[in-house]
Every structure is written in structure tokens, then in C-alpha cells.
Amino acid sequence: MNTEAVSARVKSILVQPWGFWWLQMRRLVRIELRRNLFSRKAAWIYFLAFIPTAVILIHVLHDTHPASGLSLDTNVLAGIVQFYYIRLGVFFGCLGIFSRLVRGEMIERSLHFYLLSPVRREILLLAKFAAGSISALLLFGSAVIAAFAFLYAAYGTAGLDYVFHGPGLGQLGAYLLIVTLGCLGYGAVFLLLSMMFRNPMPAAMLVMGWEAINPVLPSLLQKISVASYLRHLMPITVPGEGVFALLTVETEPVAGWVACLGLLTLIVIVLAYSCFRIRRLEIRYTTE
Amino acid sequence: MTAMNDRIVFEDVSKFYGEVLGVNRVSLSIPSGVTTLVGPNGSGKTTLMNLMTGLVQPSSGQISVFGLPPGDADRFFRQVGYSTQFDSFPRRLTGWEFLLDSLLLHGMSEGEAFRLAGEALERVRLGDAGSRRIETYSKGMRQKIRLAQAIAHHPRVLVLDEPLNGLDPMARAESLALFQELSRQGMHLVISSHILDEVDRISDRVILITGGYIVAEGAIHQVRREVRDKPMQVLIRCDKPELLASRMFSANHCAEARLHVDGKGVFLRTGDIDEFYRLLNEIAVEGLVKIDTVAPADDDTHAIYQYLIGSEGIPS
Ligand SMILES: Nc1ncnc2c1ncn2[C@@H]1O[C@H](COP(=O)(O)OP(=O)(O)OP(=O)(O)O)[C@@H](O)[C@H]1O
Numbered sequence A: 001m002n003t004e005a006v007s008a009r010v011k012s013i014l015v016q017p018w019g020f021w022w023l024q025m026r027r028l029v030r031i032e033l034r035r036n037l038f039s040r041k042a043a044w045i046y047f048l049a050f051i052p053t054a055v056i057l058i059h060v061l062h063d064t065h066p067a068s069g070l071s072l073d074t075n076v077l078a079g080i081v082q083f084y085y086i087r088l089g090v091f092f093g094c095l096g097i098f099s100r101l102v103r104g105e106m107i108e109r110s111l112h113f114y115l116l117s118p119v120r121r122e123i124l125l126l127a128k129f130a131a132g133s134i135s136a137l138l139l140f141g142s143a144v145i146a147a148f149a150f151l152y153a154a155y156g157t158a159g160l161d162y163v164f165h166g167p168g169l170g171q172l173g174a175y176l177l178i179v180t181l182g183c184l185g186y187g188a189v190f191l192l193l194s195m196m197f198r199n200p201m202p203a204a205m206l207v208m209g210w211e212a213i214n215p216v217l218p219s220l221l222q223k224i225s226v227a228s229y230l231r232h233l234m235p236i237t238v239p240g241e242g243v244f245a246l247l248t249v250e251t252e253p254v255a256g257w258v259a260c261l262g263l264l265t266l267i268v269i270v271l272a273y274s275c276f277r278i279r280r281l282e283i284r285y286t287t288e
Numbered sequence B: 001m002t003a004m005n006d007r008i009v010f011e012d013v014s015k016f017y018g019e020v021l022g023v024n025r026v027s028l029s030i031p032s033g034v035t036t037l038v039g040p041n042g043s044g045k046t047t048l049m050n051l052m053t054g055l056v057q058p059s060s061g062q063i064s065v066f067g068l069p070p071g072d073a074d075r076f077f078r079q080v081g082y083s084t085q086f087d088s089f090p091r092r093l094t095g096w097e098f099l100l101d102s103l104l105l106h107g108m109s110e111g112e113a114f115r116l117a118g119e120a121l122e123r124v125r126l127g128d129a130g131s132r133r134i135e136t137y138s139k140g141m142r143q144k145i146r147l148a149q150a151i152a153h154h155p156r157v158l159v160l161d162e163p164l165n166g167l168d169p170m171a172r173a174e175s176l177a178l179f180q181e182l183s184r185q186g187m188h189l190v191i192s193s194h195i196l197d198e199v200d201r202i203s204d205r206v207i208l209i210t211g212g213y214i215v216a217e218g219a220i221h222q223v224r225r226e227v228r229d230k231p232m233q234v235l236i237r238c239d240k241p242e243l244l245a246s247r248m249f250s251a252n253h254c255a256e257a258r259l260h261v262d263g264k265g266v267f268l269r270t271g272d273i274d275e276f277y278r279l280l281n282e283i284a285v286e287g288l289v290k291i292d293t294v295a296p297a298d299d300d301t302h303a304i305y306q307y308l309i310g311s312e313g314i315p316s
């Protein structure tokens, strides 16, 4: 391409109505959050998100806290993030949240209103993804923050010291990054699956199995997995014991930013394919 | 602008749902005014409308409205409003919120959206019910709020799938008057209906569709005549069928005759049913032939045409 062609290309990108799309996007997200965030059907997702927080709160209120317990509890929290949130909580929470975005509106027969509005279908899809991500992040982010706060508050000054002068805040940041990427990753996957299948559950179970066996697969296949990226972001490696040993597989370490970039690339690819699918989507409620 | 740019154009469009035929090889060029799509259940009216608005994709062929394909949503749906046959809505919204949400997606300011939503509610006469949840609406009110949603943004093309369904006679008359007014303002209206009688007063053009095929299309009087002039077969039970047939032939009002197997009747085919019946009456009055019964003896398609265009113009 010569420079003229390049500048024409750049110009054609710039003249797109980005401001208009952004406005539509914000309005769609608002509609979607209103529809999804405060619905009774979503109650089980709150439950999923806050179980560990509740368990930690009970632990904090009932048990004694000698300073020596701090490092043990730190490991417990890491274990909760690694084994509960990534594998179960965020997984099923995102399944619930994201598979309702498009499929839910097909079942309720209201999707056609969006497809008949002057909104590009890609914008619609991305707005729904954004709304789902915001819901999931609010939920799981606050659950993790609350769990973290309860846990270290119980240790008084020792806890504060660990958080503010030790590695505590850094670990919280890592957990939040993991939960964020987990929500985005699983969210994109389930949004796509829900467009492909009327009942995304069997496919989701396959994904779960895939994620579980993924660490022993060749490294090329490991790139098509959400949990395998997240594992590399854990600030503390929890040694597996008992059943957890089955889930822990030692893999060669990967730098954090490489893992982030890898997962983001995966998300972009899944979303791009979803955009392609939604462009071809047909409204056929009778056969839904 | 070329002539194509103010028309709704179907170019050799077919739609199959798997093995099931939706519509077959449809070519249309629809100008402004009221166009009525008439056909019995399952004939492909909704399919045609969904194709026109991109809710389903054609298996082959091309569709454009004012030169825009439905895939160009940004620009397409500024011009087009579609009130579907689906009687469902986003959950837990009031009529107002429903209209506002949809208008805001056009990118307009909140003030403008408010103004247009109010205007649309006014036009369909739902003013008071706007603040109630749509779940509490009656069937007719739901029909009206869908109409309001389709017209709120002042589209140039309005597609309405059985818009009179569920309306009482009063509301029907009001809706028809509204359609007529919109059409006078230069809008394209495409309206579907099971029977022509219901909407013929306001239709400029009619498209008859059965089994996925367009069987007649054009100005309403022309289609009526076309259907009426199609050779039509009548079975006449009488005592002297041969004599009757020869009388009919001699008066040149019969294209084809065939004796009934039992010899006590004759099938006659005619291109001008009005004249045919007049002559038959004359013969009956003469008393030469004793006529027992007269009945249309056509295949289904013809019966359907007759049914579609209604009773007007056919002597009984
Ligand atoms: N989603 C679908 N899957 C399979 N077949 C379909 C689907 N939608 C429509 N059809 C078939 O396409 C044909 C045309 O249906 P369509 O809904 O367009 O008819 P219609 O004229 O709108 O009927 P009605 O008056 O009942 O609304 C029918 O044979 C129908 O069975």
C-alpha cells in the first residue's frame, strides 16, 4: 500500500460515526443493566459470588486470630480465588449472566426490537458484553474485596500492616485482575455459546472439562483456555492438597503481562466471531 | 436519484426455512402509498416483511429499501419502522419507557425523545395508558403501543404485520384513518391482512400471496378484475346439460365445457363470470333447461383468490 491508500484508509476509519456509536453503546448498556442487575432471577448469582465472603465472615467472627494464622489465612484466600472463583464462582456466574444477554431475549421474544433499531448489530453485541461484564465485575469484585477486607481486619494491626506495608494490597490487585479477566474471558465464551445453542449448558460443561484437562495439553492448545492464563497471574501458588492436587498441574511460568495479553487476544477473537454470528442471526422465535 | 431510490425492491428473493418454503422467487418494486399484502395463514406475509427488515436473511436474491440494504442498520432503521406480529415486549416497562428506550437508540436528545414519544402515544390514542406497565395492557392496547413504537421516529417506510388484529371496530377505523393520513404525507406503508375487504378502502395497491408465491399484484381494481377475469369453472346440475352447453357456447360466454360423468351436469369455464350468470338466468327463465344447482367447481387456488378479494363484484 502506498501512503495515499493508507491515508484514505485512516480517513475512512475516522469518518465513521464513532461518537454516535458510543452514545448508542452507553444507552444500550443502561437498558441492559436495568434489565439484568436487579432481577430476582439473578439471585443465585449473588449467592455464588458471596458464599466465600460469608464463610470468611463467619470464620472471622467465630475463630481466634493469633498472628501466626495470618500466613495460613493468606493461603486460604489464594486457594479460594484459585479454586473457587476461577473454577466455579466466576464460571457459573458468567454462564448465568452472559447467556441471558442474547438467548434470554430470544426466549422472552424481545430481541427483535433491538434488531429493528438503528443500531449496528456489532454495537448491540458489544454493549451487551459490556453490560454483562459490568454486572459480573461489580458482583465478583465486591465479593473479593469484602472477603479480603474481613480476613485481614480480623488481625487488627498485624493485618493492617500486612495489607498496607506488606504484600497485601498487591495481592488484592492481582486477585481483582484475575477476577476481571476471568469475567471477561468466560463472559465472551458464554455469550458466544448462548448464541450458538438454545441450551448452552452442555457446551458449558464441555468448556469446564476442557479447562480442567487443559494444563496437561500441548502448549498450543493451552492458549485456548481462560483458566490457563489466569493461573499465571496468581500472586501466591497454593500447593494442591487432596482433591485440589488433581486440579493443580505444574506448568512452566509465563510472565504476567504475557498471560494478560494472551487472554485479551483470546477475548477479542471470541468477540469478533460473535459479531460475525450476530450479523447473521435470524429472528425465528417459533422454532426457538 | 434514480427511480429505484424511493422504492422498496425485492429482486428474485427466495427464503427457505430448512426444507420449508417461506417465499419463492419474489420480485417487487413498491412505490409510496399503501400496499396491502393479502394471503391466508402461512402464505408468507410475515416472511416477506421479516425479509424486508432484515429479521431473516434471504436464501437468495436481494432486498433494498431506498437503495439501502437492511444490514446497514444505522441508516436503514431511521427510514423504516416495523410493527411485528410478535406480541411480546421487553419486561417490566411502561409504554413510555418502551418508546423512550427505542427513541434514545436513535441517538436523539432526551428532550426530543420525550417529545416524539408523547406525540406517538397521542397518535395511537394511548395517552393515559403510557404510564402503565405494558404487562397490564389489553391485546388492542399492545397492538397500539407497537404501532406507536413503529411510527415514533417518523420513518418513511412503515411495515405493519396484521395491524388491525385485536382492535375493536372503533380502533380499527381510527387506525385506518391514521394509515391513510400517513400515506398522504408521502410515506410507504406495507400492511398485511388475511382478507382484502378489511383494508381495501385505504389500499392503493395489493399483493396477493399464497403458498409463498405472489399470485397477483397491482392497483386494487386491476387485481380485482384480474382475479375475476381468470377463467372460472362452474358446475351446473340440470336435466339437459348438452343443450345448456350449446346455448352458452352460442352466446360466446363459455370457454370450455365438460360433461359430468353421470350425465346430469356440466362443467363450464368462463372468462366473464358476471355475464355468465346473467345468461344462465335468462336460460333458466326461458324454461327450456331445468337447472337444479349452480356451484363453483374450481381448484383451491381459485377459491383462495375469490376468498382473498372478498365478495364484492361477484354476484351471488
Ligand atoms: N421460523 C420458521 N421455521 C420454519 N418454517 C417457518 C418459520 N417461519 C415461517 N415458516 C413457514 O413459512 C411459511 C410462511 O410463513 P409466514 O409466517 O410468513 O406466513 P404468514 O402469511 O405470515 O401467516 P399468518 O397469516 O399465519 O401470520 C409457512 O409455511 C411457515 O410454516
Ligand SMILES: [Mg+2]
Pocket: B045, B046, B047, B085, B161
Ligand atoms: Mg404472519
